[in-house]
Amino acid sequence: MSKFPFDIVLFDLDGTLVDSARDLCPAVNHALGTIGRDGVSETATRNMIGGGTDMMLTRALEATGGLVDEATYKELSGALLEFYWDNIANNTVPYPGCLGALDQLAARGCKLAVVTNKSEKPARELLDALEMTDRFAAIYGGDTLGRERAKPKPDILQAAIADCGGGRAAMVGDSTYDVRAGKAANLPVVTCRYGYHDVPVHELGGDVMIDHFDELVGVLEDL
Numbered sequence: 001m002s003k004f005p006f007d008i009v010l011f012d013l014d015g016t017l018v019d020s021a022r023d024l025c026p027a028v029n030h031a032l033g034t035i036g037r038d039g040v041s042e043t044a045t046r047n048m049i050g051g052g053t054d055m056m057l058t059r060a061l062e063a064t065g066g067l068v069d070e071a072t073y074k075e076l077s078g079a080l081l082e083f084y085w086d087n088i089a090n091n092t093v094p095y096p097g098c099l100g101a102l103d104q105l106a107a108r109g110c111k112l113a114v115v116t117n118k119s120e121k122p123a124r125e126l127l128d129a130l131e132m133t134d135r136f137a138a139i140y141g142g143d144t145l146g147r148e149r150a151k152p153k154p155d156i157l158q159a160a161i162a163d164c165g166g167g168r169a170a171m172v173g174d175s176t177y178d179v180r181a182g183k184a185a186n187l188p189v190v191t192c193r194y195g196y197h198d199v200p201v202h203e204l205g206g207d208v209m210i211d212h213f214d215e216l217v218g219v220l221e222d223l
């Protein structure tokens with residue numbers, strides 16, 4: 001077997017490794033309910049994920065009657081996070097084929113890392129609950145280096161690569177935050193059609209798109 005072309009594969013979390021809208025949507029709707037707003041559908045929520053929890057809440061507010069004053073926003077953000085932490089892995093599951101693909105990459109000697117715009121604490125809690133933490137050599141959240149350095153900045157990608165010992169890396173994600181961060185770090189980017197998109201899927205960019213995790217190893221081999 002010829003040497004695998006990547007030493008490190010970086011993964012976005014929500015909409016890439018795990019289908020977490022199933023638990024994020026009820027958390028958003030819980031927060032909206034505290035100010036008497038109707039909820040948003042899970043389908044609508046999917047397009048609001050990718051820029052971190054605050055971005056998701058802002059988009060949900062815009063979709064249900066408009067933004068609120070800062071004090072109310074803070075309360076809503078707190079209510080959302082508290083509900084989410086209590087229900088973080090009720091329905092969230094790794095996407096079909098995810099664990100098998102991670103196994104295959106590890107068998108090829110790749111180091112794996114998570115680079116998410118979710119805050120690090122809930123990201124780690126979710127990965128722990130799904131018994132996935134040990135698979136990753138590095139886990140960076142959107143707040144790990146400070147929110148201003150979250151994706152689409154390349155910083156958490158570069159930090160994860162350094163933690164993995166450096167080498168040739170690729171980025172796998174589902175939103176323009178991932179594509180822009182990957183490009184800013186000069187990495188090839190694989191996008192996931194099944195994930196959560198902040199723009200129409202054909203506008204995502206990236207180098208290659210997969211429909212299912214079973215395609216990932218082959219696609220990386222050909223990049």
Ligand SMILES: O=C(O)COP(=O)(O)O
Pocket residue numbers: 012013014015048049050051052053056115116117118119175
């Ligand atoms: O929490 C979010 O909105 C996004 O998280 P992600 O970067 O793992 O997609």
Ligand SMILES: [Mg+2]
Pocket residue numbers: 012013014015016049050173174175195196
């Ligand atoms: Mg994502």
